[in-house]
Amino acid sequence: MAVESDKVGSDGKVWSFCSMPFWQTTHASSSSSSTTTTIPTTSSMHHSVHHQSQILQSLDRSTHQPSTTVSSVAKSLLPTRRRLRLDPPNKLYFPYEPGKQVRSAIAIKNTCKSHVAFKFQTTAPKSCYMRPPGGILAPGESIIATVFKFVEPPENNEKPIDQKSRVKFKIMSLKVKGEMDYVPELFDEQRDHVADEQILRVIFLDPERPSPALDKLKRQLAEAEAALEARKKPPEETGPRVAGEGLVIDEWKERRERYLARQQVEVVDSV
Template sequence: MAISGEERHAPAGGDSGGGKLWNLCRMPFRQAGGAPAAPPPQSSSSSSGIHHSAGRYGHEAPVAGDGGAQGASAGSISSVAKSLLPARRRLRLDPANKLYFPYEPGKQVKSAIRIKNTSKSHVAFKFQTTAPKSCFMRPPGAVLAPGETIIATVFKFVEHPENNENVLQKCKVKFKILSLKVKGPMEYAPELFDEQKDQAVVEKILKVVFLDINGQSPQLEKLNNQLAEAEAALEARKKPPEENGPKIVGEGLVIDEWKERRERYLAQQQVEVVDSV
């Protein structure tokens, strides 16, 4: 920094020298490049601080908003993923994927399937078929308690094959079993599935497989055993429950122990009266 001659020879204690020295102290410092760096005004500095603060807080608000949007997006993705996952099964079927029928053209044949409620609540099930005119189920539906098992019987009329078609390997008839969670024990009604259509779950779609009755196969043997169990269970349901109350003989004549004792007592009294006479 160059100093003029007047400033160099000026007296140190003079007023004018003191003023010029004060002016020198107030001169701006030079940067390395030689240009003076003027300090920013106070108002600019404070304004810059305000803008920085506003920018920082203004940036934090969108971050929170983005997080909420990301959370909502994640929730929607999880809901879609849950919808794509297979529904939890409430029933266990045996056979699991097929209905086996003995092949007897021109006759009505039977198949059987064991259905067990494996859930912890009461479950209603319902049969559906692609051939309602030639097939029917017994029962067509029911309400099962937790752990309860039933053997359903399926009837089908077997038509004669056309053009020597191999019916033992080809059959387009299918059956569908639907399940529905219910609140508790109740009588089955088809309207249950109409009222709660969105809550019904497709348990299985069963294909029809015909078995040669002249051959021996594990499927045919198992089918015959299940049909025998189904018939025994049906007969047990038809049998009236045993009555533990008073016996009824003839048309409304009630006989019980008290009445028998009373009749014996009256008969004894009559004998004593006759003997006394």
């Protein structure tokens, strides 16, 4: 038990002093209280760990972000891999003949190792159409498509050959599995795998002025017409041809003719 002692000061006031046991108890209590406030609780430790985890995640994101950004930039700078090779590559040449329907041509070749479907689109479907409008090409196969367009007469004071057309054409491609019949619905069913190959601008040529582009256009149109006529012809027969065409002797027909001849002789003799 603590013993209190009184001492009278020079000013007459009484000062109370505590003995050592009581001071030790008070100091221990204050020390214990101070220690208790400095020791982290379970909740505070959990909050600190969570905070450190967030810092590590942000550091990790900042570490990987530059590489991701660099790879995306590098990917955007690389040229787009084309499935089709076009000739001409980005233009459609038309002879300028106002008020008439004119033709252009473009060669399309499959440069992939798989079958590729292609499809034409235009911003003016009422005045333009393509032949064929689409198809499927085997690896390495090529085709010359013909594009038809109605040429509007010039407006205001525009020079005929300088008239600019707002009509544009687009060629789309889609990889398919092997040979199959082409249907336009393929591009709707597999829309996520469709690639835009090229947007083609319309360029008018003066039909009265010779030029390399005009000569090439005429040559491509002639090849397209020849290929179309070849597709229209029926397949040639590889089997034997009938008698009378000089290839195979029809023995049954000869026997029948001999039989009829004998019948005529017998009728004459009986008469």
